[in-house]
Amino acid sequence: MFGIFKKTSQEIISGSKKILSELIPGQRASIDFIDENCQGIERNRLLDLGFVPGAQVEVAISSPFNDPTAYLIKGGLIALRRNQASKIHISPLQ
């Protein structure tokens, strides 16, 4: 019943509550981890594009409905679909 309030162990350690798709252009964040539900090719793709734990990311350009949104990460500009960005847990930076 309280399943929806349950946090994964990774979430408790990092204290992460936000996901990348919630940010607006100009905001910066540090990546905590990729959702456990995101596995296989999808997960590898995100890691290959540079969305690895500890990496800093900035929202660069956003399109209508924020889908897709372009992110500046590790010197590259990478566009992600909203549902991809929602798999990435972050800690906002000031």
Added chain:
Amino acid sequence: MASFKLNQAHSNCADCPIHDKLSLKRLGVDAENSDYVVALAGNPNTGKSTIFNALTGLKQHTGNWTGKTVARTEGSFFFHDKKYKILDLPGTYSLISSSLEEEIARNFILFGKPDVTVIVVDATRLERNLNLAIQILEISGRVVICLNLIDEAEKKGIGIDTKILSRELGVPVVATAAREQRGIYDLLSTIEKVARSQDIPRARQLYRIPSGIEKQIETLEKNMRCISRNVQCRVAGITYPRR
């Protein structure tokens, strides 16, 4: 008389860049009966096609956007009396492919067995480019890292120590600015050295498979070879732990 003097000068300075310039003969698409096969691999938009054009004299379409090259393109050149076939592969972020053009690149690097793989990396985005480089180094040590767009990096104030990078990776590193034809002959002579050498350079391995698992893999490999001689047993890019 003048031409005689010129010839004399060549034989005396084989190391001179001008000498290399005169020994390169661009052959365009004529890629038959080549002595060595060279593959150009790298992340999207790092200048692979520009390097390809500089080496073959072809006018392969180049552009500043991702996904421009979707199929592999062949070309060739003569260098020091040896014929090289060179393949311009589509850009890929990883060997674990997720799209058709990435699959083309991966399959050739894994199964095409090129004599030399040139990994073109963007000097301004080195960190993100080294992901693919390290995956390729897991398959082959016959690699030359081509640090392209070095002019852009200099403009941005990024300095890269190619000697240390080369020592860390265990393979030669050459800085180039293909657009301005800078470093192309350096790259050529390095490709030649790797292609002609008998011993394979020891590339850096980031992750070693535990000996227990390694033994199991060897047994499997033996069994697989019983079925087919040409079977490729190991796929790179998945041997190191991924979070």
